Amino acid sequence: MQTAESSASTPSAQKLADLYRYWGRRQTPGDDPGMDLLRDLYDGWSQFAVEAEGVSFTTVDDDGVKGIWALPASPQKGAILYIHGGGYIGGSANGHRKLAAHIAKAANVPALVLDYRLAPEHPFPAALEDSVSAFEWLIGLGHDPATLAVVGDSAGGALATAVALHRKDNGLALPAAIATLSPFYDITATGRTFDTNAGKDAIASDRSTISGLHALLLGEGITPENPYLNALKADLAGLPPVHIAFGGDETLLSGGEDFAELATTKGVDVELVVYPGQQHVFQMLAGVDSDADDSIRRIGEFVRRHIGA
Known part of the structure; x- marks a missing residue:
């Protein structure tokens, strides 16, 4: 595990x-505020990041795959499947497009x-099914899996990992790399950092915050022990290299630490970088916070290194 030098006292970090x-x-x-609210x-996650200069966007709606392409001006070979966070019940491609553009x-x-289907209207494993289909769609465009990375934040980080696990379990070619930002690995909220x-x-201050999601996101026959929902219960052997970034103040942090330890013992190449004092998915501060920019730089280097771009 690496501990990054942090600027978490900046006004931008406090705004998050x-x-x-x-x-x-x-x-x-x-008090049920309703899913729309x-x-x-x-x-509102999207309000802090600045636009990534030189990156354009196009809308995707093809063969059941919906989302947004973030397109650098002169891209090299390869692509990223970016899976947004939001506890499986919220978040969107539009709300995460600026962060994904920086990456x-x-x-x-x-x-x-x-854009994948959200619970509770579409409980898990709908989100995984859509993510797996999107990866296949990218292959159908002509991308070799060895030039593809799967990246995601929070629940999207867990889904990014689950895409690789699902393909591994089905004997399919794996992505070249997985990068996760504050991944939601500790779906049972049993980790030690829920205490410390x-x-x-500021977002998941106690275990009840997490356990309250279970009734919304679990489909028929799905439990929090499902290995595609709970990577800490999965067989991690054979996964591609994984980069994990966490804020040091997160209750979910120990889930990332435990995943890194489990994966490493199975021979997986894992990078875990912790930014002291930072909050959940602090990379949403892209362009206005030095920790966010450093983390995104590291993720970009990690992806390029493994997809050969």
Whole structure:
């Protein structure tokens, strides 16, 4: 594990924490705000990042795959499948397009920012099915899996890992690399940082925040022990290299640490970088916070290194 030098005291970092606390106030326990409001709140993630200069966007709606291409000006060979976060119940390609654009620029390859079906209307494994289909769609465009990376934040980080696990379990060619930003590996909220970081994490301050999602996202016959939902219960042997970035104040941090340890013991090449004092998916501060920019730079270098771009 690497501990990055952090600038978490910057005003931009505090604004992200304030946004998360605002979300919490709008989601008072026992007061159902409705899914439309929740999703509007999650799309507020996009307000901080600046636009990635030189990256353009096109809409995708083809063969059941929906999303947005983030296209660097002069991309090299390869592509990224970017899977957004939002607890499986929110988030969108549009709300994450600026973050994905910065990563696409750093890696200098196009990124498909996927819109997948959300729970509770479409409980898990619908999100995984859509993510797997999108990866196949990229192959159908002519991309060799060895030139593809799967990247995601929060629930999208867990889905990015699950895409590779699903392909491995089915004997299919794997992506060249997986990069995850604050991945939602600890779906059971049993990790030790739920105790040590309870007073620091502004979005998931206690276990009830996570356990409350289960009734919304679990499809018939699916439990929190499902290995495609809970990578800590999966056989990680044979996965491609994995980069994991976390904020040091996250309650989900120990899930990333445990995943890194489990994967490493199975022979997987894992990079885990922790930014002290930072919040969940702090990379949403792209262009306005030095930690976010450093993390995105590292992810871009990691992707380029493994896809040969």
